[in-house]
Amino acid sequence: MNTNPVNETRLRTAPPVAARSGSTRASAVSGSTAEAASEVPALRLSGLTRRFGSLTAVDGVDLSIRQGEVVALLGPNGAGKSTTIDLALGLSTPTSGTAELFGGDPRDAITGGRVGAMLQGGALLPTLTVAQSVALVASVHKHPLSVAEALERARCTEIAKQKVAKLSGGQKQRARFAVAVVSNPDLLFLDEPTAAMDVEARRIFWQSMRDFTSAGRTVVFATHYLDEADEYADRIVMLSGGRVVADGTPREVKAVVSGRRIRVTFGRDWDAALAASIDALPGVRSVDARGNQALIVTDDSDATLRGLLAEHEDAHDVEVTSQSMDDAFLALTAGGAGTAAAPTEGARK
Amino acid sequence: MSIAYLRLETLRQMKNARTLIFSLAVPVVMLFAFGGSFGSSGAVEPKSGLPWIVLTTIQMAAYAAMIAALSQSFSIVNERELGWNRQLRITPLSGTGYLISKAATALILGALGIVILMVISQLAFHPDLSVGGWLAAGLAIWCGIVPFALIGVIIGQFAKPDWAQPIFMATFMGLSLLGGLWVPLQIFPDWVSNVAKAVPSYWLNRLGQMGAKLDGDWLTPALVLLGWTVVLGAFIIWRYRRDAARS
Numbered sequence: 001m002n003t004n005p006v007n008e009t010r011l012r013t014a015p016p017v018a019a020r021s022g023s024t025r026a027s028a029v030s031g032s033t034a035e036a037a038s039e040v041p042a043l044r045l046s047g048l049t050r051r052f053g054s055l056t057a058v059d060g061v062d063l064s065i066r067q068g069e070v071v072a073l074l075g076p077n078g079a080g081k082s083t084t085i086d087l088a089l090g091l092s093t094p095t096s097g098t099a100e101l102f103g104g105d106p107r108d109a110i111t112g113g114r115v116g117a118m119l120q121g122g123a124l125l126p127t128l129t130v131a132q133s134v135a136l137v138a139s140v141h142k143h144p145l146s147v148a149e150a151l152e153r154a155r156c157t158e159i160a161k162q163k164v165a166k167l168s169g170g171q172k173q174r175a176r177f178a179v180a181v182v183s184n185p186d187l188l189f190l191d192e193p194t195a196a197m198d199v200e201a202r203r204i205f206w207q208s209m210r211d212f213t214s215a216g217r218t219v220v221f222a223t224h225y226l227d228e229a230d231e232y233a234d235r236i237v238m239l240s241g242g243r244v245v246a247d248g249t250p251r252e253v254k255a256v257v258s259g260r261r262i263r264v265t266f267g268r269d270w271d272a273a274l275a276a277s278i279d280a281l282p283g284v285r286s287v288d289a290r291g292n293q294a295l296i297v298t299d300d301s302d303a304t305l306r307g308l309l310a311e312h313e314d315a316h317d318v319e320v321t322s323q324s325m326d327d328a329f330l331a332l333t334a335g336g337a338g339t340a341a342a343p344t345e346g347a348r349k
Numbered sequence: 350m351s352i353a354y355l356r357l358e359t360l361r362q363m364k365n366a367r368t369l370i371f372s373l374a375v376p377v378v379m380l381f382a383f384g385g386s387f388g389s390s391g392a393v394e395p396k397s398g399l400p401w402i403v404l405t406t407i408q409m410a411a412y413a414a415m416i417a418a419l420s421q422s423f424s425i426v427n428e429r430e431l432g433w434n435r436q437l438r439i440t441p442l443s444g445t446g447y448l449i450s451k452a453a454t455a456l457i458l459g460a461l462g463i464v465i466l467m468v469i470s471q472l473a474f475h476p477d478l479s480v481g482g483w484l485a486a487g488l489a490i491w492c493g494i495v496p497f498a499l500i501g502v503i504i505g506q507f508a509k510p511d512w513a514q515p516i517f518m519a520t521f522m523g524l525s526l527l528g529g530l531w532v533p534l535q536i537f538p539d540w541v542s543n544v545a546k547a548v549p550s551y552w553l554n555r556l557g558q559m560g561a562k563l564d565g566d567w568l569t570p571a572l573v574l575l576g577w578t579v580v581l582g583a584f585i586i587w588r589y590r591r592d593a594a595r596s
Contacts, residue, residue: 119435
């Protein structure tokens with residue numbers, strides 16, 4: 001946890017338990033997490049909504065992120081990840097709802113140098129070198145790191161003297177990371193930081209991110225790769241259609257997202273007896289039937305299939321596919337946030 | 350807003366200002382064309398009481414300063430297009446700080462334009478004007494381009510990349526024409542010359558002449574320019590704060 005003096009003073013002025021998010025979660029706060037609960041959340045979104053004309057990009061998002069958490073915002077393109085980050089930073093004005101960073105206006109957190117970000121559509125000036133870019137941004141901050149240290153943290157020392165225009169995609173992202181950390185922020189937003197990176201560049205990038213978070217700082221990163229979210233986040237918040245559809249540990253969210261789908265046709269039309277018998281099969285998570293066809297989502301396709309074929313001789317045209325993340329998103333959106341996994345309190349790696 | 354940022358930012362932009370040399374070529378050539386044709390004799394223009402060559406130099410210095418200040422719009426449009434603005438908005442740099450850094454660079458570029466034109470005129474034509482006269486004329490023109498620096502910033506904030514050039518030209522020509530920099534205002538109806546007195550470009554020339562003569566009524570131009578500066582400045586800050594996140 002961060003224990004610099006600024007946080008100490010902020011802590012004391014914080015409302016005790018109110019710092020936790022959504023009402024459903026507040027009841028789950030146990031004694032062991034009281035300490036964490038009394039801390040001002042790094043980020044808090046309440047009923048956050050943003051409409052662009054008829055499109056609702058962010059639709060009533062409630063989210064609270066504790067200091068020290070590493071959170072992935074996972075979702076397909078157009079899920080509202082970038083808009084949510086823009087709103088959280090105060091770069092865009094919400095249609096309704098509020099966004100707070102460290103219990104106050106996002107702009108205050110930015111002015112205080114507590115927030116760094118790599119945003120979509122943000123870029124460095126091509127005519128400057130990496131070191132010059134970092135120095136230029138450092139000069140507007142009150143207590144920046146030294147340029148050399150920011151470069152070091154972002155693994156940019158060897159490319160410090162290169163012009164931004166000449167960098168590869170991965171190097172550019174690292175340079176932007178250097179610019180984002182030069183204020184020595186407590187909270188870092190990364191919007192799809194590894195897009196346009198090859199595997200090696202990705203590895204180096206996440207290494208420097210790990211160094212950053214091991215010091216107890218908060219990171220919120222948007223991604224559409226489940227693997228990335230799984231590997232680097234303590235908590236995954238899934239967004240779809242501008243809503244939070246799942247929120248929990250990587251293990252919990254992976255369970256929701258993974259699984260197989262079995263499509264099967266029966267010799268007779270769907271009825272209650274058939275539904276009951278399919279529901280009772282091992283591993284079955286959900287069933288969706290239409291006419292004489294059923295779509296079964298299962299955690300254990302082998303066991304489900306064995307049971308299905310043994311019990312139903314009229315089952316034919318069986319097709320097994322792995323559930324994609326998009327399927328999971330669709331299922332979650334259709335089912336509403338009710339199916340979301342509950343977050344584990346105080347979960348830290 | 351820090352001095353360190355202002356220094357780095359202006360230095361950076363000065364390095365990028367090589368294109369300015371080309372913009373300055375036009376007024377320099379015009380200085381030689383007009384100054385050479387009727388200025389070198391030392392003849393005095395009766396109405397203002399200043400030598401023709403001084404008048405021409407002032408006119409061209411004002412022209413150069415105006416271009417230099419307005420051309421700030423291009424670098425802003427370019428930075429917006431790149432996404433550098435977006436990067437800056439997640440720093441403590443305030444709307445005011447941003448305005449100051451951009452306007453300051455515009456003013457430095459403008460000063461550079463004025464100095465270059467005056468030095469060239471002095472070296473080539475040796476006009477009959479004291480150092481104090483030149484300094485006062487230069488300073489007066491320089492004060493006069495503050496609104497242009499701000500208009501440059503506004504074009505930079507609003508224009509889409511494709512539109513920057515046409516908007517720049519329309520503004521530049523419109524203000525030059527309305528301010529009487531090209532055509533004497535006497536040929537227009539009276540109301541036009543009254544309107545012209547509210548336009549900053551009208552005062553650019555007049556200020557230069559007042560400076561060169563080291564006398565004149567400063568109050569009206571000072572109020573007009575101050576009014577423009579306040580209104581444009583407030584507008585820029587408002588716009589910077591309201592600018593939608595991803596433009």
